Amino acid sequence: MTPTSKERVGYPTQKPLKLLERILLAATNPGDTILDPFCGCGTAVVAAERLGRKWIGIDITHIAITTIKDRLNDEFGMLANFNIQGEPVDLEGAEELAKNNRFQFQIWALSLLGMNYKKDYNSISKGADGGIDGIRYFENGKIGNLGKCIIQVKSGKVSVKDIRELNTVVDNESADLGVFVTLKSPTRNMKVEAARCGVFTDYKGNDFPKIGIVEVNDLLTHKIMPHNVFPE
Template sequence: MTNLLYFGDNLSVIKSEIRNEAVDLIYLDPPFNSNRDYNQIFTNKDGERSSAQIKVFEDTWYWNNDAEKLYLETIKYYNNHLVSNFLISMRQFLGTNQMLAYLTMMAPRLLEMYRVLKPNGVLFLHCDPSASHYLKLLLDAVFGFKNFENEIIWCYRQGGRGKRNFAKKHDTIYFYAKNKEYTFNADDVRVSYEGTGGYINNKNNGGNLVNGKLYKPNPNGKIPEDWWDIPALTPTSKERVGYPTQKPLKLLERIISASSNPGDVILDPFCGCGTAVVAAEKLGRKWIGIDITHIAITTIKDRLIDEFGLLADFNIQGEPVDIEGAEELAKTNRFQFQIWALSLLGMNYKEDYNSITKGADGGIDGIRYFENGKEGNLRKSIIQVKSGKVSVKDIRELNTVIDYESADMGVFVSLRPPTRNMVVEAARSGFFTDYKGNDFPKIRIVEVKDLLSHKIMPFNIFPS
């Protein structure tokens, strides 16, 4: 199969795109109901962290009409009495609050994941104490409590310190199997005996006598306990892509190595910055990744190309491929439309974005840097993206922002065709001449349809 990266809601993607019993291992790191926002941090050209951030997702849930509808649909559609009883009981216990909204979001997704798992498939759900106790009960309802295998505690030292309680320094990973015939490659995940509190002294080649039985150490080490002391990523880690909640590659490599084989299919339905996808690719597994934010899709795409180059064999599904799809995305989520439109310009989150904001952005949706001179000094182009009605006022405002930011040029990306007055106003702005003597319009209006049809390419827009 071809590796697939889906841009869309994982519930609808799994329902419509993944057949029964097609997946060997599922790893999911869903939002934790932590009641906070998560931002992506970008880096400057010199590799230093920038103050520029963008909100990737809001981990806050509300009980509203959509939650009520999904609650009723889950109870009626899936006809799973254990899950239905769980949701009904939680409603009686919790009331219609944000925790019930979160569990209502998770329930049908876990049922769909169970459907697509092979009979010997496994699932690892990554969470923290915010909702882990409720998720454990939900997993028992979906998989059956007898198919619970491990509660893995991932310990780390990074993070905040407690002031009025003990510092929170661990996450929980629940390990469930669809039945007892699942894969477990013990020899692929063995660790050293020494310094881990194990009962065998690795230096004693003759073994240790425990309760009258002689245990000889395995020369490759021991199977890890259900607590894993794997360092979280530091702010300066080379692995970091700036994405919030990014997990270390070593953590995902252990999970995938232990419970799948080369060629098996790995599914990550909340793939974020794609650590599970990268680990699967590195270990020779096939993979399916799903995320509802285009910033995640772009981050993963860039990460795979950086890591594996031309060997990264994958297709992206769910992105708009025509103007109708672009209009639908704009109608559904204008901010995700903005991120997608910027990607059409070849924008790279780790290198090109120094300023991307949502809301009061000062007229800047993106900044593209380019070299202007043999000395390699960087100049900048201001980018604005519009998905609604446009007028000559927008061009005048962009011109003001360009001058205020001491930029050389600006690009106005529009879903709608520009008016005649807009074209005239942009032409009046004049030209920017690069060090090679090439002239570029100070303001260039670019229609989304021309980017989609490749009538206009990024290298035709920016100096190089």
């Protein structure tokens, strides 16, 4: 991939779509099933979908899964018809993922907030995060005027200290909002502390908590949607 390619999604091993299409055209017929057992960012499955082939893609990381979902939805929209096996669909599955791999849990939780790995690649923490697991920029008035939201994801025990620390990070980063995503239920003191931080009003006049607390289970059950958490 060239550095300026419009196809680039930020995935380190991405291959050109035309290359995979050429391989599939040479080696398969319409209706054949393509298996990519290490599908990464999904170039082979996108090529297969475009060429009328059935496909199965396998990968163990939620970076790959969310990237492929985004690519299929961007490319085919409502025509994208696929099933995902192995992704958490309930609280028990989320807890199991967190226990097995906290970083993959983080990536998956960010995807529930609509963090697109292609668009947000440079805003998703991949190492020591300094209190920042993700950053979401949003339109805030005039073209080019962007608001900034800091996102933290926690899968373990949480306390009011976490809310105070996130508020400090938001202020230090000159951000407008902070979102605290938690697998465990927040305490009453956490909610009180978050309320004390005040609100942010976007250019449309919509109010959002400066420090919002979001439970993973509420995102899973669609009780809370991304547009309830920060401006989009």
